[in-house]
Amino acid sequence: MISDLDSQKTEKALMLTLDGEQVAFEAGETIYEISERHRREVPTLCYDERLEAFGACRLCVVEVEGIRNPVASCTTKASEGMVIKTKTEAIEKHRKTLLELVTSENRNVDVNKLSGYASQELKILVDRYDAGTGRFAGKKSGTSNEKDKNPFILRDYDNCISCYRCVRVCAEREGDYAINVMNRGFNTQIITEFENDLRDSECTFCGQCVQTCPTGALGDKKALRDADTEGEIKKTRTICPYCGVGCSVDMMSKGDKIVGVQPAMDGPANEGALCIKGQFAFDFIQNADRLKKPMIRRDDGELHECEWEEALNFAAAGFAKVRDKFGRHSVYGIASGRAPHEAAYTMQKYIRATYGTNYIDNCSRA
Amino acid sequence: MSNPLADMEKPDLIFAIGTNMTECHPVAATRLKRALTSGAKMIVADPRQTRLAKMAHLHLPIRVGSDVALLLAMAHVIQREDLINANFIADRTAGGEEFLEHIKEFTPEWASEICEVPAADIEEAGLLYGRGNPSAIYYTLGITEHICGVDNVQSLCNIALMTGNLGIEGGGINPMRGQNNIQGAGDCGAVPNNFPGFQPCDNPESTEKFSKLYQTEIDGVKGITKVTALDNCGKGIHAMIIDGENTVVTDPDKNHCEHALKSLDHLVVIDIFMTETAQLADVVFPATAWGETDGVQTNTERRVQRLRAAVPPVGEAKPDWWIVSEIAKRMGVPGFEYNSAKDVFNELCELSPIYAGLDWDRIEDSEYQWPVPDKDHPGTPMLHENEFKNGRGKFTVVGYRDPAEVISDDFPLWLTTGRRLEAYHSRTQTGRSAGIEYLLSHESLEVHPDDAERLGLIHGGMAKMASARGEIEIEVKVTDMSPKGTVFTSFSFAEVPVNILTGSGYDPVTQTAELKVCPVKVTAVK
Numbered sequence: 001m002i003s004d005l006d007s008q009k010t011e012k013a014l015m016l017t018l019d020g021e022q023v024a025f026e027a028g029e030t031i032y033e034i035s036e037r038h039r040r041e042v043p044t045l046c047y048d049e050r051l052e053a054f055g056a057c058r059l060c061v062v063e064v065e066g067i068r069n070p071v072a073s074c075t076t077k078a079s080e081g082m083v084i085k086t087k088t089e090a091i092e093k094h095r096k097t098l099l100e101l102v103t104s105e106n107r108n109v110d111v112n113k114l115s116g117y118a119s120q121e122l123k124i125l126v127d128r129y130d131a132g133t134g135r136f137a138g139k140k141s142g143t144s145n146e147k148d149k150n151p152f153i154l155r156d157y158d159n160c161i162s163c164y165r166c167v168r169v170c171a172e173r174e175g176d177y178a179i180n181v182m183n184r185g186f187n188t189q190i191i192t193e194f195e196n197d198l199r200d201s202e203c204t205f206c207g208q209c210v211q212t213c214p215t216g217a218l219g220d221k222k223a224l225r226d227a228d229t230e231g232e233i234k235k236t237r238t239i240c241p242y243c244g245v246g247c248s249v250d251m252m253s254k255g256d257k258i259v260g261v262q263p264a265m266d267g268p269a270n271e272g273a274l275c276i277k278g279q280f281a282f283d284f285i286q287n288a289d290r291l292k293k294p295m296i297r298r299d300d301g302e303l304h305e306c307e308w309e310e311a312l313n314f315a316a317a318g319f320a321k322v323r324d325k326f327g328r329h330s331v332y333g334i335a336s337g338r339a340p341h342e343a344a345y346t347m348q349k350y351i352r353a354t355y356g357t358n359y360i361d362n363c364s365r366a
Numbered sequence: 367m368s369n370p371l372a373d374m375e376k377p378d379l380i381f382a383i384g385t386n387m388t389e390c391h392p393v394a395a396t397r398l399k400r401a402l403t404s405g406a407k408m409i410v411a412d413p414r415q416t417r418l419a420k421m422a423h424l425h426l427p428i429r430v431g432s433d434v435a436l437l438l439a440m441a442h443v444i445q446r447e448d449l450i451n452a453n454f455i456a457d458r459t460a461g462g463e464e465f466l467e468h469i470k471e472f473t474p475e476w477a478s479e480i481c482e483v484p485a486a487d488i489e490e491a492g493l494l495y496g497r498g499n500p501s502a503i504y505y506t507l508g509i510t511e512h513i514c515g516v517d518n519v520q521s522l523c524n525i526a527l528m529t530g531n532l533g534i535e536g537g538g539i540n541p542m543r544g545q546n547n548i549q550g551a552g553d554c555g556a557v558p559n560n561f562p563g564f565q566p567c568d569n570p571e572s573t574e575k576f577s578k579l580y581q582t583e584i585d586g587v588k589g590i591t592k593v594t595a596l597d598n599c600g601k602g603i604h605a606m607i608i609d610g611e612n613t614v615v616t617d618p619d620k621n622h623c624e625h626a627l628k629s630l631d632h633l634v635v636i637d638i639f640m641t642e643t644a645q646l647a648d649v650v651f652p653a654t655a656w657g658e659t660d661g662v663q664t665n666t667e668r669r670v671q672r673l674r675a676a677v678p679p680v681g682e683a684k685p686d687w688w689i690v691s692e693i694a695k696r697m698g699v700p701g702f703e704y705n706s707a708k709d710v711f712n713e714l715c716e717l718s719p720i721y722a723g724l725d726w727d728r729i730e731d732s733e734y735q736w737p738v739p740d741k742d743h744p745g746t747p748m749l750h751e752n753e754f755k756n757g758r759g760k761f762t763v764v765g766y767r768d769p770a771e772v773i774s775d776d777f778p779l780w781l782t783t784g785r786r787l788e789a790y791h792s793r794t795q796t797g798r799s800a801g802i803e804y805l806l807s808h809e810s811l812e813v814h815p816d817d818a819e820r821l822g823l824i825h826g827g828m829a830k831m832a833s834a835r836g837e838i839e840i841e842v843k844v845t846d847m848s849p850k851g852t853v854f855t856s857f858s859f860a861e862v863p864v865n866i867l868t869g870s871g872y873d874p875v876t877q878t879a880e881l882k883v884c885p886v887k888v889t890a891v892k
Contacts, residue, residue: 151801175399199805204392204787222801236676239663239732241656242790244543245371245394246665248732251657251676258657258677268732269371269665275392277790281799282657285680289639289798291652292681303650308682312689315607315649316696318632322605325631332595332603335556336610336686337548339653340661340673342710343686344547344554345562346702347609350694353580353701358558358567358589359603362551363611 016082031073031084032060040086043095043125045102045214046163047074048118050265050272051172056163057102059095059125062086070094092129099131105140105186107158111216113233114223114252115154117262121214122161139186148197152205152280154219155190155198162188166209166218173273178203207279211263211272222280223252223260231255237264240278241338245269247278258285319354328355335362367667368538369502370735370747375401376536379498380408381491383433383522384508384882388417389787391506391542394666398504407498409491411436412508413782414812414854415847424490427849428481430782431512431769431883436488437521438766439477441469443492444528450496454530458759465524465761480766496529500537507544508784511881513770515873520762527759533750544785547663553721553736554714558589563718579717581700593877596622600629607634607693609686610653612641615792615860618869618879619835636689639794642860652683659685660707662729664736668746670724671732769883770871773851777833777885779817780852783868784882789858796858809859810843813888817851818844821888828891833867833884839891853888857881 013024018038025034030053035042046057053074061070065083070091073084085091102122103109109126111119126132140158148155164181167190171177178201182189192201210218231254240247248267252260261282265272294311295303306314322330333351335344344362351360374397387395395418402408402421410422411433419425428436444450445466455462474485474492481488495501503526509518522539531537543549555562565572573586595603596617606627617623627633627646635647638655658679664670687710691702704710708726715721723738723745734745750759773780788806790796811831813823823829825844830837831853840855840862848854857864871880 149804151804172403173400174396175403204388205805206392234676236657236674237672238657238674238676239546239665239671241546241795243391244545244548244666245391246546246663246667246669246671247393248671253657253676256677269667269669270393273393273396276788276802276805277796278393281790281796281802283800284795284798285655285657286677287798290655290680290683291638291640291644291650292683293652294682295650297648303645303647308684308692311649311651312692312696315634315651316693318634318648319605319607319693320697322632326602326604330602330604332590332592332606333556334592334595334606334608334611334613335551335554337545337551339610339686340547340659340663340707341550341554341714342661342707343609343653343690344551344556345710345714346687346690346694346704347607348555348557348562349580349701350607350690350699352561352576352584353582354694354697354699356577356582356584358585358587359595360556360589361558361592361595362548362556363545363592363613363616364548364551 014078014080016078016080016084018084019086025078029078031062031064031071031076031078031082034078035062035073035086042073042086043128044074045121045125045161046165048165048169048212051165051168054164054168057098057161059098061091061094063088063091096129096131099126099129100133100135102161103132104134104136104138106161106215107140111159111219112224112227114227114260115210115216115219116213117211117265118214119216119219150198150205152207152221152276153198153210154221154224156217156219157190159215159217160188160190161215161217163214165212165214166190169208169212174204174206174208176202176204179209205276205280206274207276208273220260222283226254226257226259229254229257229259233259235262240274242277242281247274249274249278251282258282323355329357329359331355331359333360335360337363367540367542368532368749369536369540370667371397373502373536373538373748374398375404377401377406377498377500377502378536379494379501380406380504381495381501382408382418382504383411384518385504385506385542386412386414386416386418386508386784387504387506387542390544390785392787394542407494409494411491413849413852415849424487424494426481426483426487426491428483430780430852431514432481432766433509433512433518434514434521434764435472435477435480435766436491437518437525438469438472438764439474439488440492440495441525441528442472443474443489444496444525445469447493447496449493450528451530455528458754459527459761460758461761461763462528465763466528468763495525500534501529501531502537503531503539504542505540506542508882509541510876510878512883513871513873513880514767515878516875517764517767520764523759524761527761532759533748533752535748538748541666543666549666549668550662550664553664553718558591562714563720565719591877593872593879596626599626604630605632606630607636607690608643609636609690610638612643612792612794614642614646615863615865616857618865618881620863620865621836622869634693636686638683639798641792641794651689652681653686653689654679654683658683661685662707662711668735669732670721670729670734670736672729770880771834771883771885773885777887779886779888781831781833781867781884781886782852782854782882783857783864784854786856786858789856791858792860793858808841809855809862810841811888812843812845812848812854814846814848814850814852815844817853818842822890823888824890829888830891831867831886831888833870833886835869836866838862838864838866853886
């Protein structure tokens, strides 16, 4: 092992020229990856760093000395001594024209931010290149799939640009292969097997296609219910409350209202993935059934709402009475496997410190 | 888990037993799918043809509760074919000789009779696991919710020890935790046998330490488990405080459970909804929910992570720690003067050797997996790397036992229970989330087509299902997901309270209920 490390150290680092600057790179890296590391802001629409590079949108093209046509930086591996230009006048013009062509096909570029994690990517590039010119008029691609009445995933293919990120994330990251591409060119459609609704396909409603879509063609229907709700979207990093995997999420709120959930791409447990529960089952929190005030059982045998002070005194007095009558081994505590540490810690401390027993457990045996 | 989640993309051989991972831990399952894409092989032992089973190179639809027999025979094959790791056994384990002698009699042919799968498949499983480099084990409640849950886990340890698949990247023994903070509840000492940080209650030093800290004399013996406490309600146990658990719906033997809680003099429940359990309480406190609470939880790979409040609580809801502390203060108990969740968590870190290197601010970026014994420690993604906690990894000599109840003329079918992708536990949360109903509106009983025909059951029709404890009515779903002779349903729907039927027995060590096996009789409702 030691000799391997030594030989690596003495080996000459691979170098190339990026916009006139000498930069080092590792064997196997693509031009796009190197450019990103050096903050060149090369535009792209079909790239998601979690997926295999695809080279479909051609926006990330760069000039490489000795190669006649511009190359797609996302699919071109760097090699020793390459001389790369990421932002020439010709390249930038080419990018603007491509974006103008893309926008000419789409019904709408300006989609709500609640649509999904990547939903603003097209809009940001169109603004950056001032490409919403309407220079190309004519045929529109795709058709909105409004017949799919599922309550989670909006399928508005009028805004689809055929980057196939949805198809690729479903296959490469989820391993579900629920959707695929039918036809070519203007007739391209993203479909399930036999063109069924998502419910009747292999789709698990994990929402990954929604979150990687760069145009809002796929949208988070639950979050979009609050498109017109007043207020800025606030994102709060937290951890999913369902299984034990512990996926990182960004909870989205407007004012005091929770409006949706987006996966955290840098979450260590999930690396951007979620399942149907973590993605879509958040609205139990502000459900009308939530308990809002303490309740105590009064002489009529029914539970009635009351003030905190009365309920806390009633709870404490009840425990004291049982302890005094039956002894300290007559009280038992059950902590939650759902609540945070602080709940479990104080519960066990309450039992141990109050009664001097280890009469405490949690719900893991069920 | 002995190994981190990221390792799930690295095994050469995946052995998934008693885990319906694509439904219960879907995000973890995506890592296994990627491992398969890059060439890993997978064995799935599960009575049902789950989505994971369909992806397997070898699916062993073993009869419910026969895991020990399968694992003994796999060990037998591994030894016979000389696939053991002799150096690992010699250097790092104890009891190997006795174990290797013990397994000589348990052939695949013997196990085949018990597991009801071909001996050749068991042979193949032993070869695949023995040859994998590395081989990783993943399991869930399909292993532990049996009267022989501990035997099952020890049998898995035995095959990992004999092949040296512990302490190596991409290997290990990896139980997947089913609830977001069930690991944390244990870490915090909310168990009858350990103080916070797994310091044993029957160790005099620990007892003295906590007696001093908590300013009272604490019993130097383990407490009773929840199962025993419920059994003793009204006869020894007269008051309970329950936080965030719908005991009546999720625990086995519903009638017994309800009766137990009703016989208490004083029941205090803290929850976010008026659950079936809260309805039996004398006092109900409204707790803050996810998204309203600052706090900490630990995931299945021992990663300690921050929960953050995004919005103010609904109504007058308060954090659980505040409610418990206020009750304690009113009883004159010292040490509950906390101002924030941060205060509580930092106290936990100070008292727990496995958290000693952590505090509220250090876990900001989710980077630590315990144990983190001091502030310079980087955390421990993989356990057992150079040594086991207690020195050597111990082999356990285990034998096969029948489940607490076996099928008979009166109850001729095996019922096994589990979860579904779209629902969570007793649906207090998913049942109140818009849209879930579109995918899963009600519960059904999965019955093999041959059984359905024999019993006159119709797809979509109703059936009566009875066990020794009670009976329920349930809609029939005819599917070959269930093997012949076994039916399946989830425990999520209060309308179909399957825990009226379950509860035949408990593991003698952990007192975990045998929720995975229950002989039943199923008849068509005309």
